[in-house]
Amino acid sequence: MLWPMTSDSTSSQTAAVVMSAHARASADPDARAAVATDRSGYVPPSLPDAVVRCETVDDVVEAVRLAHTHGIPLVPRGAGTGLAAGASAHAGQVVIDVSRMNRILSIDPVEMIAVVEPGVLNAEVNAAAGEHGLFYAPDPASTAICSIGGNVATNAGGMWCAKYGVTRESVLGLRVVLADGRVLRTGRTTIKGVTGYDLNALFIGSEGTLGIVVEATLRLRPRPVRTETLAAYFADVEAAGRAASAITAARIQPSILELMDGPTLDAVDRAEGTRHRELGAAFLLAQTDGYGAHLELDEIARAIEPFATTVRRAADDDEAAALVKARRDAIPSLEKLGRVSIGDIAVPRNRLAEAFAGLEEISQRTGVRIFSIAHAADGNLHPMIVVDPEESITEGPAKVALGEMFHLAQRLGGTLTGEHGVGLLKREWVVEELGGTSIELQSAIKAALDPTGILNPGKAL
Amino acid sequence: MLWPMTSDSTSSQTAAVVMSAHARASADPDARAAVATDRSGYVPPSLPDAVVRCETVDDVVEAVRLAHTHGIPLVPRGAGTGLAAGASAHAGQVVIDVSRMNRILSIDPVEMIAVVEPGVLNAEVNAAAGEHGLFYAPDPASTAICSIGGNVATNAGGMWCAKYGVTRESVLGLRVVLADGRVLRTGRTTIKGVTGYDLNALFIGSEGTLGIVVEATLRLRPRPVRTETLAAYFADVEAAGRAASAITAARIQPSILELMDGPTLDAVDRAEGTRHRELGAAFLLAQTDGYGAHLELDEIARAIEPFATTVRRAADDDEAAALVKARRDAIPSLEKLGRVSIGDIAVPRNRLAEAFAGLEEISQRTGVRIFSIAHAADGNLHPMIVVDPEESITEGPAKVALGEMFHLAQRLGGTLTGEHGVGLLKREWVVEELGGTSIELQSAIKAALDPTGILNPGKAL
Numbered sequence: 001m002l003w004p005m006t007s008d009s010t011s012s013q014t015a016a017v018v019m020s021a022h023a024r025a026s027a028d029p030d031a032r033a034a035v036a037t038d039r040s041g042y043v044p045p046s047l048p049d050a051v052v053r054c055e056t057v058d059d060v061v062e063a064v065r066l067a068h069t070h071g072i073p074l075v076p077r078g079a080g081t082g083l084a085a086g087a088s089a090h091a092g093q094v095v096i097d098v099s100r101m102n103r104i105l106s107i108d109p110v111e112m113i114a115v116v117e118p119g120v121l122n123a124e125v126n127a128a129a130g131e132h133g134l135f136y137a138p139d140p141a142s143t144a145i146c147s148i149g150g151n152v153a154t155n156a157g158g159m160w161c162a163k164y165g166v167t168r169e170s171v172l173g174l175r176v177v178l179a180d181g182r183v184l185r186t187g188r189t190t191i192k193g194v195t196g197y198d199l200n201a202l203f204i205g206s207e208g209t210l211g212i213v214v215e216a217t218l219r220l221r222p223r224p225v226r227t228e229t230l231a232a233y234f235a236d237v238e239a240a241g242r243a244a245s246a247i248t249a250a251r252i253q254p255s256i257l258e259l260m261d262g263p264t265l266d267a268v269d270r271a272e273g274t275r276h277r278e279l280g281a282a283f284l285l286a287q288t289d290g291y292g293a294h295l296e297l298d299e300i301a302r303a304i305e306p307f308a309t310t311v312r313r314a315a316d317d318d319e320a321a322a323l324v325k326a327r328r329d330a331i332p333s334l335e336k337l338g339r340v341s342i343g344d345i346a347v348p349r350n351r352l353a354e355a356f357a358g359l360e361e362i363s364q365r366t367g368v369r370i371f372s373i374a375h376a377a378d379g380n381l382h383p384m385i386v387v388d389p390e391e392s393i394t395e396g397p398a399k400v401a402l403g404e405m406f407h408l409a410q411r412l413g414g415t416l417t418g419e420h421g422v423g424l425l426k427r428e429w430v431v432e433e434l435g436g437t438s439i440e441l442q443s444a445i446k447a448a449l450d451p452t453g454i455l456n457p458g459k460a461l
Numbered sequence: 462m463l464w465p466m467t468s469d470s471t472s473s474q475t476a477a478v479v480m481s482a483h484a485r486a487s488a489d490p491d492a493r494a495a496v497a498t499d500r501s502g503y504v505p506p507s508l509p510d511a512v513v514r515c516e517t518v519d520d521v522v523e524a525v526r527l528a529h530t531h532g533i534p535l536v537p538r539g540a541g542t543g544l545a546a547g548a549s550a551h552a553g554q555v556v557i558d559v560s561r562m563n564r565i566l567s568i569d570p571v572e573m574i575a576v577v578e579p580g581v582l583n584a585e586v587n588a589a590a591g592e593h594g595l596f597y598a599p600d601p602a603s604t605a606i607c608s609i610g611g612n613v614a615t616n617a618g619g620m621w622c623a624k625y626g627v628t629r630e631s632v633l634g635l636r637v638v639l640a641d642g643r644v645l646r647t648g649r650t651t652i653k654g655v656t657g658y659d660l661n662a663l664f665i666g667s668e669g670t671l672g673i674v675v676e677a678t679l680r681l682r683p684r685p686v687r688t689e690t691l692a693a694y695f696a697d698v699e700a701a702g703r704a705a706s707a708i709t710a711a712r713i714q715p716s717i718l719e720l721m722d723g724p725t726l727d728a729v730d731r732a733e734g735t736r737h738r739e740l741g742a743a744f745l746l747a748q749t750d751g752y753g754a755h756l757e758l759d760e761i762a763r764a765i766e767p768f769a770t771t772v773r774r775a776a777d778d779d780e781a782a783a784l785v786k787a788r789r790d791a792i793p794s795l796e797k798l799g800r801v802s803i804g805d806i807a808v809p810r811n812r813l814a815e816a817f818a819g820l821e822e823i824s825q826r827t828g829v830r831i832f833s834i835a836h837a838a839d840g841n842l843h844p845m846i847v848v849d850p851e852e853s854i855t856e857g858p859a860k861v862a863l864g865e866m867f868h869l870a871q872r873l874g875g876t877l878t879g880e881h882g883v884g885l886l887k888r889e890w891v892v893e894e895l896g897g898t899s900i901e902l903q904s905a906i907k908a909a910l911d912p913t914g915i916l917n918p919g920k921a922l
Contacts, residue, residue: 110710110811133712155655166653168662169630184898190807191839192627193876194616194666195883196895196922197903201629201662205655222712226753249571251594251683253751290714291760292687292752299752346651350571378652415654422656434657437645441910442658448905461657 015049018070019094024059025052035095038082039142040425041339041393048075048089055100057175057183057214063096064212065181073457076208078118078150081142083342084423086153086207086459093457096212098149104128105215112220113172113189118149118213122156125218134220137164140419141328149213155205157419159327162377163255163289164221166419168204175215176203179450189217202445207421207460210449224255224289228297229320232308233280237261237360237372240282241353243307244376247286248349250303252296256287257377258327261356264334264371264384268326271333276326279310284376285327287320330373334384341393341425343383343402345409346418352376358408359383368401380418394425403429422460430461476510479531480555485520486513496556499543500603501886502800502854509536509550516561518636518644518675524557525673526642534918537669539579539611542603544803545884547615547668547920554918557673559610565589566676573681574633574650579610579674583617586679595681598625601880602792610674616666618880620788623838624716624750625682627880629665636676637664640911650678663906668882668921671910685716685750689758690781693769694741698722698821698833701743702814704768705837708747709810711764713757717748718838719788722817725795725832725845729787732794737787740771745837746788748781791834795845802854802886804844804863806870807879813837819869820844829862841879855886864890883921891922 019025026032032047052063067074075089077097089095102119109132114125122143125136139158140146150156152174157166164170173187187193187200203210234240240259247257260268262281269277276283284304288296301311314320334340347355356372359381363370374381383405385398392398406416406429416422416429431439442461446453480486487493493508513524528535536550538558550556563580570593575586583604586597600619601607607617613635618627625631634648648654648661664671695701701720708718721729723742730738737744745765749757762772775781795801808816817833820842824831835842844866846859853859867877867890877883877890892900903922907914 110706111809112709112712155659157653161653165626165630168659169626178898178902182898184902185896186899188807188876190809190841190875190879192618192622192807192836192841192879194880195877195887195891196899197667197671197906198616198629198659198662198665199899199902201659202906204659206658210658222714245571248573251573253683290751290753291756292754295752346649346653348572348651375653380651380653414651415649416656418651418653419655426656430656435646437639437643438647438657438660441639441645441660444909445658445663445906448909449902 015072015092015094018066018072019050019052019063021066022052022063024054025050035077035080035089035097037088038080038085040083040085040423041341042085042088042425044088044090046091048093048095049091051095051097053097053100060096060098060177060212060214061181061183064177064179067094067454068180071452071454073454075456076212078147079121079145081146082150082154082423083344083420085425086421086423088424098214099147101214107132109134114218114220116148116216116218118147118216120148122146122148122151129220130223133223135223136218136220137170138167141331148216152204152213152216153206153208154421155419157375157380159256159258159375162257162375163253168201170219171200171204171216172219173217174200174203174213176211176213178211179452179455184211187217205421207423208456209446209460210455224293225291226293227287227289227320228293229287229314229323230297230301231312231323232284232304233310234282234284234308235280237282237356238353239307240284241356243284243304244352245350246303246307247300248377250299252299252303254286254300254377255289256285258285259283259374259376260327260330261372264330264373267333267337267371268329271336272329274326285323334371334386338386339389339391339393341385341398341402342420343381343385343405344417344420345383345405345414346378346380347409347412347414349377349379351412352379355381355408355412359405362401362404362408366397366401366404368397370401378418379414424459476533476553476555479527479533480511480513480524482527483513483524485515486511496538496541496550496558498549499541499546501544501546501884502802503546503549503886505549505551507552509554509556510552512556512558514558514561521557521559521638521673521675522642522644525638525640528555528915529641532913532915534915536917537673539608540582540606542607543611543615543884544805544881546886547882547884549885559675560608562675568593570595575679575681577609577677577679579608579677581609583607583609583612590681591684594684596684597679597681598631599628602789609677613665613674613677614667614669615882616880618836618841620717620719620836623718623836624714629662631680632661632665632677633680634678635661635664635674637672637674639672640913640916645672648678666882668884669917670907670921671916685754686752687754688748688750688781689754690748690775690784691758691762692773692784693745693765694771695743695745695769696741698743698817699814700768701745702817704745704765705813706811707764707768708761709838711760713760713764715747715761715838716750717746719746720744720835720837721788721791722833725791725834728794728798728832729790732797733790735787746784795832795847799847800850800852800854802846802859802863803881804842804846804866805878805881806844806866806875807839807841808870808873808875810838810840812873813840815873816842816869820866823862823865823869827858827862827865829858831862839879840875885920
């Protein structure tokens with residue numbers, strides 16, 4: 001069903017020649033190199049044959065029609081900030097780059113809906129929404145550089161998901177170019193609606209394997225009237241994990257609950273000149289919002305007090321922003337230390353401390369450096385493997401550690417990927433997690449929507 | 462693709478004979494009559510050939526295997542409280558009744574998860590969750606009599622959806638018996654996870670046409686620490702609609718926002734001996750919850766004050782419960798007046814007043830009595846057509862009015878069904894709403910999952 005992955009020069013030339021009929025296509029080596037991979041650390045064995053820098057829906061339709069007619073495999077691409085090599089491309093493939101489709105088409109401040117093109121950055125949506133006192137809830141750490149199309153492709157999460165859900169809960173409708181070039185509308189502009197199967201949810205998180213998203217109708221939410229923030233420090237990461245679980249167990253609903261371990265704090269301090277690590281070997285950031293945010297934060301402080309060594313409540317917006325920034329700086333700070341491979345396991349929320357202990361054990365056993373952060377309220381951990389810049393993350397100890405992480409998650413009743421997607425890098429564990437029947441059904445759906453298998457072959461499933 | 466609908470006696474006898482191999486099957490006329498339709502008011506032209514009263518997953522598997530082998534169309538059935546004839550069955554079909562699969566298998570109060578069989582009633586889940594200080598958010602008006610399996614099949618909503626989302630947002634995983642008798646697990650027990658396509662969302666709302674749900678893993682939520690309630694009365698329903706839109710526009714997030722028109726208030730008063738209608742010709746129920754519930758309700762009172770004639774804030778839990786009960790009594794009260802057909806359109810939230818005006822106009826033009834209630838925060842209206850008990854709701858003026866409602870919703874940018882599903886009664890408008898490409902894709906998915914078309918044929922699509 002999937003297009004054979006080949007670097008055969010004949011088929012490569014064919015793909016480039018066919019796509020050269022498209023006014024936005026380029027076979028320039030620099031242009032191809034610029035779209036060959038994402039931020040996962042994965043290095044493809046070869047470059048894609050061409051890139052089509054689409055500026056309109058019609059550009060995408062035309063490219064897909066050409067590919068459909070000639071059986072050319074396509075790799076859809078937004079901002080290229082993915083962490084699972086979902087947008088990586090190699091010889092024989094053509095990249096459909098939608099990053100220039102970057103307009104906010106409309107914002108309806110009364111209905112609290114935005115209609116955007118896929119190349120719009122997540123932060124740009126939030127800036128535009130903010131002008132109307134609104135916000136867009138899914139906020140990946142990469143908000144400043146990641147695009148809505150990629151967010152949809154991976155069903156991206158972020159910090160605010162603790163309270164507001166992931167991308168699926170904030171995307172009301174899509175326009176999608178199908179494998180044969182037809183354009184489909186999914187979803188609706190009303191908050192509720194159940195006519196027909198939930199194709200909208202089917203495309204969200206499908207990593208570009210079922211269609212190419214060319215427009216999204218987003219649900220915006222009112223900016224909270226009040227937000228309260230604290231940071232707590234702990235003697236070790238297990239204590240921080242137990243504190244996070246205690247918040248869940250106390251039935252408090254933080255809008256943000258983020259955890260960082262000691263090595264990550266060190267890296268942030270070194271990169272940013274801050275001094276978090278002095279205060280503890282693990283860090284928990286908690287935010288509440290709404291009319292009773294201050295009362296709810298009191299409860300959080302009470303719940304974590306038995307576990308923490310220091311609790312600091314932000315006195316004003318600047319202090320709060322500095323604490324949030326520490327968390328957002330984590331990945332960029334680690335990227336200064338070497339090549340980073342970001343894990344994305346999720347476990348039941350009361351097993352966070354066990355997950356952190358398991359990661360330390362994996363690090364010791366494999367000799368791989370692992371730095372850990374977590375969206376703690378969702379039980380979603382990002383264990384970050386850092387290797388030397390010339391080392392591979394797809395073979396050797398880094399790969400062994402990645403497999404061990406998956407088995408750790410599985411042992412704790414969890415999952416391989418909470419919000420980054422499977423991409424190319426996690427495919428081998430998918431069957432183990434989902435089972436043969438599920439894979440068979442998913443393959444049947446893939447075959448029904450993309451019979452010739454030209455859409456992002458070799459990814460996700 | 463779909464099984465031909467036939468009342469041919471040969472095939473009927475075949476279905477009954479084949480299914481008689483199942484220990485839980487019955488061809489008794491009373492047993493068949495008891496499962497022939499739902500609460501939509503629809504009267505099937507004939508009885509199903511048999512009913513299989515399943516008590517275990519294996520019972521369902523065995524029935525589906527028999528049906529698969531012999532090509533017998535099946536109609537899955539929970540509590541039979543659907544409002545779109547999604548569980549109606551006729552000659553040649555066999556009903557798979559899962560209402561006896563009614564155990565709560567486990568509740569994990571720390572992870573806030575319940576695992577239940579499909580026949581468990583919605584209210585039973587909430588009662589069990591309540592013992593741990595938790596609740597299950599999707600709460601259809603029929604909570605006391607509707608089952609989780611049916612809630613999943615229709616992606617049911619309810620009053621609390623205003624804040625907590627519909628069934629899709631509260632179902633983490635499913636066990637589903639597929640068309641060939643295999644058992645599939647979808648979803649997971651963690652809050653987040655994106656491995657593979659979102660099969661979970663695909664089954665939710667698919668009205669039994671893709672598989673039979675035999676187990677659901679539900680997300681529970683902490684009971685709010687504080688809840689505040691008010692009721693407001695208005696000179697007419699348009700004013701109430703404008704007040705509801707004003708709450709949305711003021712960016713307040715009620716946990717409940719329900720609207721009832723004057724005729725519905727009359728019916729409730731008559732059935733329950735209450736005196737709501739004296740206070741106004743339309744009623745708005747608003748509830749807020751959380752640490753700042755009292756502050757948030759102040760804002761609601763401020764937003765609706767320009768529109769209301771009377772605003773009554775509940776002084777205690779009993780008063781609040783009485784106000785909520787008035788809304789829950791609406792449908793049962795109307796059912797005392799005649800045969801009820803409940804519409805389910807959804808419109809953009811700022812067009813509620815227009816929708817009510819449009820419904821009044823439809824009532825005048827068609828001569829059909831229409832009573833209206835709405836989940837106002839979601840823009841989801843339930844216009845209720847009441848005809849004499851001997852009149853049909855599927856032909857004549859009632860049917861004309863139903864079609865007009867759909868076109869009203871469409872004109873306002875809305876949808877045919879917000880939360881009840883398409884079933885049998887709304888099929889003819891589905892193509893107009895979704896378009897040919899979507900229908901083609903949905904049919905392809907149906908064909909991929911149920912190649913011989915034995916699962917609830919003729920419904921949903």
